[in-house]
Amino acid sequence: MSESACRAAGLSVAYRADPVLENVDMTVPEGAFMGIVGPNGAGKSTLIKAMLGLVPTLTGGATFFEQPLDRVRRRVGYMPQSTSVDWDFPTTVLDVVTMGTYGRLGWFSRPGKRERADAREAMARTDIADLADRQIGALSGGQKQRVFLARMLVAQPDLLVMDEPFAGIDARSQNAILAVLLDLHQRGHSLLMVHHDLAGVAKVCDHVTLLNRQVIASGPTDEVYTRENIRAAYNVGEADDAFAEIIS
Numbered sequence: 001m002s003e004s005a006c007r008a009a010g011l012s013v014a015y016r017a018d019p020v021l022e023n024v025d026m027t028v029p030e031g032a033f034m035g036i037v038g039p040n041g042a043g044k045s046t047l048i049k050a051m052l053g054l055v056p057t058l059t060g061g062a063t064f065f066e067q068p069l070d071r072v073r074r075r076v077g078y079m080p081q082s083t084s085v086d087w088d089f090p091t092t093v094l095d096v097v098t099m100g101t102y103g104r105l106g107w108f109s110r111p112g113k114r115e116r117a118d119a120r121e122a123m124a125r126t127d128i129a130d131l132a133d134r135q136i137g138a139l140s141g142g143q144k145q146r147v148f149l150a151r152m153l154v155a156q157p158d159l160l161v162m163d164e165p166f167a168g169i170d171a172r173s174q175n176a177i178l179a180v181l182l183d184l185h186q187r188g189h190s191l192l193m194v195h196h197d198l199a200g201v202a203k204v205c206d207h208v209t210l211l212n213r214q215v216i217a218s219g220p221t222d223e224v225y226t227r228e229n230i231r232a233a234y235n236v237g238e239a240d241d242a243f244a245e246i247i248s
Helices: 044-051 093-104 113-125 141-154 171-186 198-204 227-233 236-247
Strands: 004-015 018-029 033-037 059-064 076-079 159-163 190-194 207-212 214-220
Touching: 004 044, 004 159, 004 190, 018 033, 018 044, 018 059, 018 190, 018 207, 018 214, 033 044, 033 198, 044 159, 044 190, 076 141, 093 113, 093 141, 113 141, 141 171, 171 190, 171 198, 207 227, 214 227
Parallel strands: 033 190, 033 207, 076 159, 159 190
Antiparallel strands: 004 018, 004 059, 207 214
8 A cells, every 4th residue: 555645534623612524534645636625614624724733623633644744744835825824924925935945944044045046946836936026915816825835845845735725816826826736746746735616626636535524535536526425515406517517
């Protein structure tokens, strides 16, 4: 059996008395591009935050490359939703992207020419090289997402975990981000992405988890995307419309 890039086992989360996730098991095989999809309120973002230790769990936990996260943290990159960040901090795009190099530097080391060069290369890959000196607060939503992606790239992770990377962004940013993700997947990186679009996931992800507080199905996309599974995750009308779009 090949090593997993990450694995959730028996993971449950509640906010106050309200259950959000119940006994979730999910495995992302190494080298897979896994999409997590489900209706609003299904717990998709909560799942990856719980796996990364960003929200507390009631039961269960997660491993990364068969290890606790603190042992392999440098191998794991995280791209949050842009709406979850305070963008008023006065710093430039180049500075933010360069922050991605901090993990490979010692406690008392500061980024130098090499790290700045790596940051500029990551910015070129995400089509934001011309924004190097721009204040991050002045960027559009799509530009901010590309800054996040560049910062994650410069850290050189083996697993990229992304929370709605395409939400509310322009077509140019969507295309730039998607091109990078597909290239990374082709090069053997592992990717885990929360996404709201069933049909969109089917086009780019080779694995998918259908989630609605519990895992409805998880595995290769062509096995998970059945009418029955989608009906179990969504209400019947939405499920039939979504299934028709996927198979069209």
